[in-house]
Amino acid sequence: MIGVIATLRIQEGKASEFEAFFTELAQQVRANEAGNVAYQLTKSRSEPNTYKVLELYKDQDALTHHGGTDYFKAAGPKFAAVLGGRPEIEYLDGVG
Amino acid sequence: MIGVIATLRIQEGKASEFEAFFTELAQQVRANEAGNVAYQLTKSRSEPNTYKVLELYKDQDALTHHGGTDYFKAAGPKFAAVLGGRPEIEYLDGVG
Incomplete structure (x- = not known):
């Protein structure tokens, strides 16, 4: 197993645009990649405009x-x- | 969904002991918790003696x-x- 934590800082005011296209991307990953075990977008509770993707x-x-x-x-x-x-x-x- | 990243720094020489009991713990989590989606122990490539648990x-x-x-x-x-x-x-x- 390989884990990935991708930390993404998004421009002020671009959160909705980002969440919309990333949600579509995640759906494609889950639907098409047999070797992908997890691909979950999460939002930081402490750092503004900061997201972390937990991937396995x-x-x-x-x-x-x-x-x-x-x-x-x-x-x-x-x-x-x-x-x-x-x-x-x-x-x-x-x-x- | 809620994500957790648990960063654990292990004492020098205790890695095997830690990995052994954590692997058992992870098996119990996966076997018994319907609401747990991921519970994966990983080891840092850059920080010595440092592990991260990716949890969903x-x-x-x-x-x-x-x-x-x-x-x-x-x-x-x-x-x-x-x-x-x-x-x-x-x-x-x-x-x-």
Whole structure:
């Protein structure tokens, strides 16, 4: 198992736009990726305009496949339009 | 949905002991908690002796139930024996 925590800071006033397209993206991930175990958008309770995506993949192949899908690539310009800074992506190795 | 990221710093030399009892705990959570959606132990690639538990619960009731189970309470002294510092528990609100 591989875990990912993606921290995304969104521009003021762009939260609705971001949540709308990310919800669609998450639906596509869940519907199409057998190697994806979890892909959940969450919002920070302490940091304003900050979201964390909690992701779990069966293995590195599943994570690599996720990044190469057409819908993930197509989301690139949508992220660029709402992000207020560089995303922080943390990779973690599953235990047990 | 509610997300939790629990960051646990483990004492030098206690990693095996920690991983063994946590793996058992995770099995009990998955087997007994209908409201638990994910409960995955992961190890940091960048910070030594540091683990993050990625957790998802259907709602606050499910999270409250988790904290009150006999097996979670029984794990308390086991955590105390291996933790190298206070755990950091971050709560996040699910979106979508």
